[in-house]
Amino acid sequence: MISCQITRMVHLVTLVLVLLTCMLSFISCATGVTKVNLASTTIFNVMAYGAKGNGKTDDSPAFTNAWKAACQSKPNKKSILVIPAGRTFFLKPMDFNGPCKPSSIFIQVSGNIVAPTKKTDWFGHHVDTWLSFNTVNGLTVSGSGKIDGNGPIWWKDACIGSPIPGTTCRAPVAIQFKKCNSLRLNGLTHVNSPRVHLLMTKCNGVIFSNLKIIAPETSPNTDGINIASSTNVNIRDSVIGTGDDCIAISGGSSNIKISGIMCGPGHGISIGSLGHGGFDVVENVDVRNCTMKKTLAGVRIKSYQGGTGYAKKISFSGIKFDAVWNPIMIDQYYCPTQKDCVTSTTAVKLSDITFRGIAGTSNMDNVINISCSKSVACTNIVVDSVYIKSAIPGRKVYGTCINAHGRASHVKPSLKCLIP
Numbered sequence: 001m002i003s004c005q006i007t008r009m010v011h012l013v014t015l016v017l018v019l020l021t022c023m024l025s026f027i028s029c030a031t032g033v034t035k036v037n038l039a040s041t042t043i044f045n046v047m048a049y050g051a052k053g054n055g056k057t058d059d060s061p062a063f064t065n066a067w068k069a070a071c072q073s074k075p076n077k078k079s080i081l082v083i084p085a086g087r088t089f090f091l092k093p094m095d096f097n098g099p100c101k102p103s104s105i106f107i108q109v110s111g112n113i114v115a116p117t118k119k120t121d122w123f124g125h126h127v128d129t130w131l132s133f134n135t136v137n138g139l140t141v142s143g144s145g146k147i148d149g150n151g152p153i154w155w156k157d158a159c160i161g162s163p164i165p166g167t168t169c170r171a172p173v174a175i176q177f178k179k180c181n182s183l184r185l186n187g188l189t190h191v192n193s194p195r196v197h198l199l200m201t202k203c204n205g206v207i208f209s210n211l212k213i214i215a216p217e218t219s220p221n222t223d224g225i226n227i228a229s230s231t232n233v234n235i236r237d238s239v240i241g242t243g244d245d246c247i248a249i250s251g252g253s254s255n256i257k258i259s260g261i262m263c264g265p266g267h268g269i270s271i272g273s274l275g276h277g278g279f280d281v282v283e284n285v286d287v288r289n290c291t292m293k294k295t296l297a298g299v300r301i302k303s304y305q306g307g308t309g310y311a312k313k314i315s316f317s318g319i320k321f322d323a324v325w326n327p328i329m330i331d332q333y334y335c336p337t338q339k340d341c342v343t344s345t346t347a348v349k350l351s352d353i354t355f356r357g358i359a360g361t362s363n364m365d366n367v368i369n370i371s372c373s374k375s376v377a378c379t380n381i382v383v384d385s386v387y388i389k390s391a392i393p394g395r396k397v398y399g400t401c402i403n404a405h406g407r408a409s410h411v412k413p414s415l416k417c418l419i420p
């Protein structure tokens with residue numbers, strides 16, 4: 001009898017402890033994904049640093065102070081910066097700078113974050129980035145919050161007349177991670193960035209997952225995710241629909257895995273543009289299990305005329321197209337302005353590029369366009385099990401190549417232009 005009561009009490013105490021842990025850590029215990037050891041964790045709630053979360057008051061000083069405290073906390077403890085639910089935090093452009101003392105920092109984004117609605121709020125700040133994370137290692141940003149870049153003020157008449165002092169015509173990137181190793185970004189919704197939504201530069205060891213990135217099809221340069229000079233990057237299970245590339249991979253990047261992306265509207269998943277006045281290398285890219293819907297391009301590698309370097313070991317597989325304009329494309333004549341387009345005898349060398357297990361429909365008749373440099377051939381281009389039809393029933397489609405070596409098997413439309 002007594003032992004039974006004691007057992008029950010122990011159960012109750014355990015339950016209370018578990019609940020307490022859940023409440024304190026602000027992490028959904030239901031998912032069971034993140035376990036927090038309270039003894040080794042310090043919590044920094046932005047509200048305790050004076051944030052108002054009313055969507056109007058400038059909360060960036062409070063965020064800066066909370067970040068500084070979290071970043072300079074005890075090295076042997078994990079810091080958790082909490083952005084609580086049910087509130088909207090207005091942030092002016094700001095930096096989250098490292099290096100930090102704890103080996104890992106967790107930012108729990110349960111509330112929403114909004115950018116300025118007036119360009120004058122940018123006065124006195126650098127204007128290339130709204131929220132900038134620099135040299136922070138072991139950073140995890142996770143939660144169900146929404147990050148709104150208030151892009152419309154930048155999209156319209158950006159460069160007409162004389163810009164307000166302190167601002168430039170070029171719209172800022174919403175969030176940049178620079179030199180952040182072991183970076184995780186999970187679960188957030190990103191909307192209406194002024195320009196690129198998420199940019200990583202010089203990062204190593206990155207996982208982005210379960211993101212939603214949304215902006216209008218007509219919004220200029222609002223790439224979903226840009227990967228620049230970064231290595232060991234995994235982007236998966238996300239929905240991206242914007243006015244430009246869903247994901248773009250630029251020079252200096254290697255070991256990139258992309259999977260489970262629903263892309264559209266937008267310009268598809270691109271490597272490049274490479275070779276814009278310099279040496280570029282991209283290596284080991286694996287894009288698989290992605291769906292493109294009504295995108296301007298599907299899977300694409302683009303490089304300017306001129307430039308040097310190479311892109312190799314690139315694989316696109318398990319891709320579905322639904323009414324895509326340029327489904328499969330290698331374009332070594334990239335010239336977005338269509339003005340003063342040069343021809344050059346140097347080019348970024350493309351090799352070991354595979355398109356496998358790809359099917360769907362296109363709004364264009366030329367569904368596979370492999371246009372390599374006339375002076376630097378593409379080599380080992382493999383096109384296998386690729387079936388692309390017109391989105392208009394009964395309409396014929398075709399593929400073309402320039403200076404492309406490789407082999408095609410099980411491809412419709414047939415691709416006879418690849419040179420063995």
Ligand SMILES: *[C@@H]1O[C@H](CO)[C@@H](O)[C@H](O)[C@H]1NC(C)=O
Nearest residue numbers: 237259260261262289290291
């Ligand atoms: C493919 O991606 C979808 C999301 O677009 C996901 O639900 C599914 O589990 C993925 N399949 C594999 C085999 O990874």
Ligand SMILES: *[C@@H]1O[C@H](CO)[C@@H](O)[C@H](O)[C@H]1NC(C)=O
Nearest residue numbers: 331332333334366369371400
């Ligand atoms: C293929 O792409 C090249 C390079 O962008 C372009 O010049 C050409 O017109 C395209 N071919 C077709 C048939 O659309």
